[in-house]
Amino acid sequence: MNRPGALAILVWHFLSAMIVSAWMTSRTILMHSDAPDRGYARLAYGDLDEAGVMLLAAMVTLTPGTSTIDIDTERNELLLHVLDTRDMETVLDELQRDFLQPLKILFGENR
Secondary structure, eight states: OOHHHHHHHHHHHHHHHHHHHHHHHHHHHHHOSSOOOOEEEEEEOTTBOHHHHHHHHHHHHHSTTEEEEEEETTTTEEEEEESOGGGHHHHHHHHIIIIIHHHHHHHBTTO
């Protein structure tokens, strides 16, 4: 995939994730009588440069239901707070596929 294609895919996935996750977060907060299972997760970001890591952290935080807590530059990981951990593996897989992969094309060391 080329850089313009990666940028288009990244923008599309980010806007889609904002809409879908806002709906899911609102539904979780308003419809569930029990508190959601909140928790923490780590997302490895690999060889992204500093700008790519900052953009990834911002995109994760701007997507409702997830927040970046810390950027661990020694381990190349983001520490995330997740509102609902019942399907944590899916959340992390979607972040990898929808945000991290296009960002690696745009901001990876091997551009």
